[in-house]
């Protein structure tokens with residue numbers, strides 16, 4: 001979960017279900033080029049357009065528009081779910097629009113487990129708290145974009161880098177939420193495979209590789225619990241860090257991206 005400046009605040013969900021803003025982006029998919037090497041050779045897709053996402057802009061009060069180009073060197077990994085939808089603290093601040101969505105899917109305390117990974121429900125939670133992430137990764141690896149890379153998403157709150165001690169991590173990072181839960185909240189989360197799917201790791205690495213390809217020198221991939229120790233517990237004990245970074249926090253995906261660039265004949 002995420003907080004702005006360390007505080008959880010109530011808010012009104014604004015236009016989150018404006019369907020006109022939803023849709024699969026027309027961006028080309030990397031895998032399509034990989035499956036059709038001949039076509040890709042004739043007409044290569046622009047490298048900056050290789051990420052397939054659903055663009056679903058989050059309410060404007062959940063992030064800050066950055067007018068100048070932002071220097072991004074860090075990726076923060078989080079998890080989120082709707083498993084605590086009925087927690088009294090959240091029910092105090094849930095917006096009428098979010099409530100209406102929950103009613104539309106007939107959400108109850110008894111079936112909340114079946115809907116805990118509904119990204120629209122989780123987005124409604126973010127908007128109720130006036131927070132966000134840049135990306136969300138669904139269980140099947142689908143990537144949803146809430147905030148553009150250059151804008152400042154409110155995902156880290158009070159935070160400090162374990163590498164160089166910099167504070168205010170929102171300013172120089174990209175926040176990525178992965179739909180999952182913590183074993184303390186969810187008894188079904190027993191093993192790493194329960195907590196995060198292979199498709200989610202693949203999607204996370206795709207986003208990081210794309211950041212590097214588009215010119216951002218990503219020097220650290222960190223967990224929310226590492227930049228806000230004691231206050232945050234995500235992505236939790238079942239997240240397999242060696243699938244996304246080296247022991248010194250460097251992204252695995254960008255090393256691979258560098259290799260791919262150096263070997264265009266692959």
Ligand SMILES: [Zn+2]
Pocket residue numbers: 001002077078079155224232234
């Ligand atoms: Zn978090």
